[in-house]
Amino acid sequence: xxxxxxxxxxxxxxxxxxxxxxxxxxxxxxxxxxxxxxxxxxxxxxxxxxxxxxxxxxxxxxxxxxxxxxxxxxxxxxxxxxxxxxxxxxxxxxxxxxxxxxxxxxxxxxxxxxxxxxxxxxxxxxxxxxxxxxxxxxxxxxxxxxxxxxxxxxxxxxxxxxxxxxxxxxxxxxxxxxxxxxxxxxxxxxxxxxxxxxxxxxxxxxxxxxxxxxxxx
Amino acid sequence: xxxxxxxxxxxxxxxxxxxxxxxxxxxxxxxxxxxxxxxxxxxxxxxxxxxxxxxxxxxxxxxxxxxxxxxxxxxxxxxxxxxxxxxxxxxxxxxxxxxxxxxxxxxxxxxxxxxxxxxxxxxxxxxxxxxxxxxxxxxxxxxxxxxxxxxxxxxxxxxxxxxxx
Numbered sequence: 001x002x003x004x005x006x007x008x009x010x011x012x013x014x015x016x017x018x019x020x021x022x023x024x025x026x027x028x029x030x031x032x033x034x035x036x037x038x039x040x041x042x043x044x045x046x047x048x049x050x051x052x053x054x055x056x057x058x059x060x061x062x063x064x065x066x067x068x069x070x071x072x073x074x075x076x077x078x079x080x081x082x083x084x085x086x087x088x089x090x091x092x093x094x095x096x097x098x099x100x101x102x103x104x105x106x107x108x109x110x111x112x113x114x115x116x117x118x119x120x121x122x123x124x125x126x127x128x129x130x131x132x133x134x135x136x137x138x139x140x141x142x143x144x145x146x147x148x149x150x151x152x153x154x155x156x157x158x159x160x161x162x163x164x165x166x167x168x169x170x171x172x173x174x175x176x177x178x179x180x181x182x183x184x185x186x187x188x189x190x191x192x193x194x195x196x197x198x199x200x201x202x203x204x205x206x207x208x209x210x211x212x213x214x215x216x217x
Numbered sequence: 218x219x220x221x222x223x224x225x226x227x228x229x230x231x232x233x234x235x236x237x238x239x240x241x242x243x244x245x246x247x248x249x250x251x252x253x254x255x256x257x258x259x260x261x262x263x264x265x266x267x268x269x270x271x272x273x274x275x276x277x278x279x280x281x282x283x284x285x286x287x288x289x290x291x292x293x294x295x296x297x298x299x300x301x302x303x304x305x306x307x308x309x310x311x312x313x314x315x316x317x318x319x320x321x322x323x324x325x326x327x328x329x330x331x332x333x334x335x336x337x338x339x340x341x342x343x344x345x346x347x348x349x350x351x352x353x354x355x356x357x358x359x360x361x362x363x364x365x366x367x368x369x370x371x372x373x374x375x376x377x378x379x380x381x382x
Contacts, residue, residue, distance in 0.1 A: 003220070003223065004223075007223055007224055007226075007227030007228075008227050008230070011227065011230070011231040011234075012230065012231070012234065015231065015234045015235060015238060018235075018238055019234075019238045019241070022242060028247055029245075029247055030245065031241050031242040031245055033242055066220075066221070068220075068221050068224040068225065068228070069220070069224060071224070071228060072224045072227055072228055075227075075228060075231050079231065079235075082235075
């Protein structure tokens with residue numbers, strides 16, 4: 001892996017995701033700390049990434065590397081975890097029934113990713129679909145339902161949810177900029193995942209050359 | 218550039234960025250002024266605008282509470298000075314007090330301000346040396362504001378209660 005990517009770009013990219021992930025703009029700007037469930041989800045996602053070879057911790061930390069190089073490799077791992085935590089924090093709804101349902105859904109989807117996806121491409125694609133679909137659910141569907149003025153989407157959703165009490169679905173309202181910040185955070189997160197050092201086996205599978213396998217060490 | 222220098226710079230940058238993020242999530246600043254003020258207070262470099270503070274106190278003594286708060290907020294834009302926040306809380310108390318009822322909204326804002334004063338004071342103890350005030354500590358003011366926010370009872374003797382100057 002390129003030294004600049006490992007030392008500068010990946011940590012700064014993932015820390016930016018960690019910064020943006022908790023921002024909610026309403027009457028006040030809130031920096032929401034992540035709920036405990038996101039830590040577990042992030043750990044599971046890390047396990048999926050390692051299992052499929054999208055992340056190779058052995059290329060970041062190993063006895064053959066100088067201590068400072070291993071330290072910067074450790075920073076990449078820690079910041080990846082922090083960004084994963086905040087990426088889940090972004091997409092989990094803030095309250096009520098949707099929060100419970102989406103958290104359970106994410107557990108199931110990430111577990112399914114661990115079990116079913118054996119290669120990097122599939123896991124990265126699956127991660128993009130998971131966070132993308134929950135983003136749409138939270139920032140478009142639930143936001144429309146929580147909109148007091150209501151638009152065509154709310155009317156359509158109300159028609160399809162006939163009989164459901166909206167009190168269990170509505171969320172705290174945030175300024176539209178919150179959605180844009182969340183979208184940027186998720187795009188940066190997915191870009192960062194694609195830049196992570198993959199395992200050597202995975203590179204061979206993908207047709208890449210195992211050159212520079214330990215260039216940073 | 219040598220490898221260890223590049224890596225040391227990278228580690229320092231990441232550590233600094235991470236510290237800033239933790240700080241933001243802990244302090245929850247609302248404006249850039251609040252963020253920079255809280256940061257300078259944490260390194261001991263924060264100071265209030267003394268002229269604005271003096272203006273605020275003059276308005277406060279003249280019972281012009283809204284004007285007093287404007288000047289005091291200008292004096293302490295980052296909400297980091299315990300004394301200024303104490304006077305802001307006191308202005309809410311005085312303005313919100315009524316013989317028959319209290320303005321709960323103003324009292325609630327006063328409570329927020331006195332909480333900020335207590336948080337900013339060393340070891341949470343704020344005592345203001347001002348002979349014109351009957352309540353000179355943050356604890357007294359906070360207790361008075363909290364009492365005012367409790368559900369009102371229909372006690373006719375409440376009419377006889379006095380505002381604490």
